[in-house]
Amino acid sequence: MGFQHLTYPVPLRPWAAEKLWHPAWKGQSAAIVVPVVNFTQGPSGLAYCPGTGLGSNYEHYFLVCDFKGEGGGIHSLSVRPNGASFELVNPAHFIWRIPATDVEFAPDGSVYDCTWNGNINAQSKAYIYKIIDPRVSGDPLVAKTQRAIAGGMTRRNETQLTQWLGHPDLRVRREAQFELVERGAPSVAAFEGALQHQTNTLPRLQLDVLEAAGLRPTLKASVARYHDGLNRKGILAPYRETLAGGNAIAGRKIFQERPDVSCVRCHKIGNDGGDVGPNLAGIGQKQPREYLLESLVAPNAKIAPGFEGVTLTMKIGTLHAGSVKQETSDELVLNSPEEGFLTLRKSDITDRQRGLSGMPEGVGQMLSKRDLRDLIEFLTTLK
Numbered sequence: 499m500g501f502q503h504l505t506y507p508v509p510l511r512p513w514a515a516e517k518l519w520h521p522a523w524k525g526q527s528a529a530i531v532v533p534v535v536n537f538t539q540g541p542s543g544l545a546y547c548p549g550t551g552l553g554s555n556y557e558h559y560f561l562v563c564d565f566k567g568e569g570g571g572i573h574s575l576s577v578r579p580n581g582a583s584f585e586l587v588n589p590a591h592f593i594w595r596i597p598a599t600d601v602e603f604a605p606d607g608s609v610y611d612c613t614w615n616g617n618i619n620a621q622s623k624a625y626i627y628k629i630i631d632p633r634v635s636g637d638p639l640v641a642k643t644q645r646a647i648a649g650g651m652t653r654r655n656e657t658q659l660t661q662w663l664g665h666p667d668l669r670v671r672r673e674a675q676f677e678l679v680e681r682g683a684p685s686v687a688a689f690e691g692a693l694q695h696q697t698n699t700l701p702r703l704q705l706d707v708l709e710a711a712g713l714r715p716t717l718k719a720s721v722a723r724y725h726d727g728l729n730r731k732g733i734l735a736p737y738r739e740t741l742a743g744g745n746a747i748a749g750r751k752i753f754q755e756r757p758d759v760s761c762v763r764c765h766k767i768g769n770d771g772g773d774v775g776p777n778l779a780g781i782g783q784k785q786p787r788e789y790l791l792e793s794l795v796a797p798n799a800k801i802a803p804g805f806e807g808v809t810l811t812m813k814i815g816t817l818h819a820g821s822v823k824q825e826t827s828d829e830l831v832l833n834s835p836e837e838g839f840l841t842l843r844k845s846d847i848t849d850r851q852r853g854l855s856g857m858p859e860g861v862g863q864m865l866s867k868r869d870l871r872d873l874i875e876f877l878t879t880l881k
């Protein structure tokens with residue numbers, strides 16, 4: 499408050515002198531959270547779309563006021579993860595040419611904004627506008643959300659609150675969660691159940707919370723029970739929390755530098771690396787995260803075309819294992835991890851067995867869940 503009354507020149511405090519408000523620049527302190535972008539004119543309203551009502555068209559979007567006196571308005575914008583930070587996506591005008599100072603999503607599915615009336619004296623009044631989308635006003639989910647918020651949480655039973663941990667509206671999820679926490683120990687079972695059964699819990703949070711909870715003596719047993727439950731649900735279930743939220747830069751480092759898993763020994767990305775496995779350039783575009791996870795922890799579940807392993811027994815008694823790269827009626831070219839490319843006469847081969855994936859079983863198990871999460875994030879960036 500009061501920037502209009504400053505006496506110039508203003509002394510450079512750390513905020514300005516150390517460029518703390520600048521987006522990433524060379525020489526920046528590594529100790530600060532780096533601003534994503536400089537956007538809008540300064541301290542005015544900011545709201546995150548809760549996911550229902552007018553907000554359902556703006557899921558994962560923010561509304562932010564850009565107060566410029568007579569001009570300006572409200573922007574909508576979203577962000578997507580970029581390394582350990584974010585980048586700005588899809589900025590647009592939500593409503594423009596009004597001097598809005600604040601904005602909020604209302605439980606009835608509308609958006610309210612508070613608008614300056616152009617007058618600078620302290621007694622003058624402002625306007626409150628309500629912005630509605632007629633297409634969502636009849637949406638039963640909006641009515642339900644409104645009732646849930648209006649009724650409060652304290653009189654709800656645990657079954658209801660647990661169900662609401664998966665509610666499409668952020669505000670209902672959050673209130674239900676706070677109420678369960680407030681009730682203490684009896685709620686642990688509810689959270690456990692939600693972790694097991696709900697599909698929309700944020701995976702990143704899951705891994706971090708589970709790690710933290712596993713270190714607390716009071717929660718250790720619950721976390722162990724949770725992991726046991728998942729182990730019985732198939733090979734990928736225990737790894738579900740590695741699917742999203744990793745750090746692609748850390749993942750690249752593992753891919754290129756970790757000697758025990760040596761991904762680069764067998765895989766190229768573009769031009770560098772080995773030929774035993776498929777070139778992974780573009781894999782992030784071709785395959786969903788679940789496939790990438792499966793490739794790492796259960797390589798034999800699906801084998802990339804052209805990479806099925808074979809074991810060949812030769813007339814003279816030697817064995818060669820690898821994958822068939824080319825085959826004609828009398829010759830085949832075998833790519834063997836041990837011996838490189840071998841051209842073999844088919845008449846010299848006495849037995850041919852389909853083998854396992856050339857990707858060693860157990861590579862995934864040598865990595866921690868954090869490493870897997872980072873690797874998967876890295877692989878999705880290979881577009």
Ligand code: HEC
Nearest residue numbers: 759760761764774775776793797800801802805855856857
């Ligand atoms: C000893 C060689 C070897 C090593 C080491 C290896 N891979 Fe593989 N990988 C393969 C082969 C061969 C295939 C193809 C067969 C298959 O799909 O299982 C493959 C398949 C894959 C696939 C699926 C590709 C597709 O197009 O379907 C991914 C993803 C992958 N590997 C990632 C990795 C990562 C990440 C590492 C390091 C943690 C790694 N691999 C280490 C040999 C290897």
